[in-house]
Amino acid sequence: MSLSGDDAGGGADVGEVSAPLPDPAAGAQAPSLADLARNSTRFARAWANLVASEAALARINLGRMLLVTLFIPALTVGIVAGLDGVLAGLLYHLVADWAVVFGGVAIFNLILLFCVLLVLRRWWRTLSLPRSREALTRLWRNNDDNGTAGKNPNPQGDG
Numbered sequence: 001m002s003l004s005g006d007d008a009g010g011g012a013d014v015g016e017v018s019a020p021l022p023d024p025a026a027g028a029q030a031p032s033l034a035d036l037a038r039n040s041t042r043f044a045r046a047w048a049n050l051v052a053s054e055a056a057l058a059r060i061n062l063g064r065m066l067l068v069t070l071f072i073p074a075l076t077v078g079i080v081a082g083l084d085g086v087l088a089g090l091l092y093h094l095v096a097d098w099a100v101v102f103g104g105v106a107i108f109n110l111i112l113l114f115c116v117l118l119v120l121r122r123w124w125r126t127l128s129l130p131r132s133r134e135a136l137t138r139l140w141r142n143n144d145d146n147g148t149a150g151k152n153p154n155p156q157g158d159g
Helices: 033-095 098-128 130-142
Strands: none
Touching: 033 098, 033 130, 098 130
């Protein structure tokens, strides 16, 4: 069934909306309802693609965060303990004072923990969809033609 209601003549596809051709004698005309619908559809599709791509990135980084979070105990016990032993042996060979060795190993562990937290923080920021929020804010500010800042304008005017 076509948009006009008849089934004859091949009909228009639901996705196709043919806009009437502008009258060249009338000069520049305002955009038609079909143009508005077409542009609105393109805008909605672009917005949906942006949100979907950012959601996919957030999902990937959420998976990474969960994986790293689950491996923190294993990393602490395995890798850090092994590195601490090697570092303590090297420092004791250089300094020959166990108090300095334990302090140096503790500082090394704090630096390593700080680096892991920075990586987790960077991944966490992508979960809030920052580009979508920025695009919506920019759209809101740039297309406030009636100066209402989101409030409903008074249709009767000021008087």
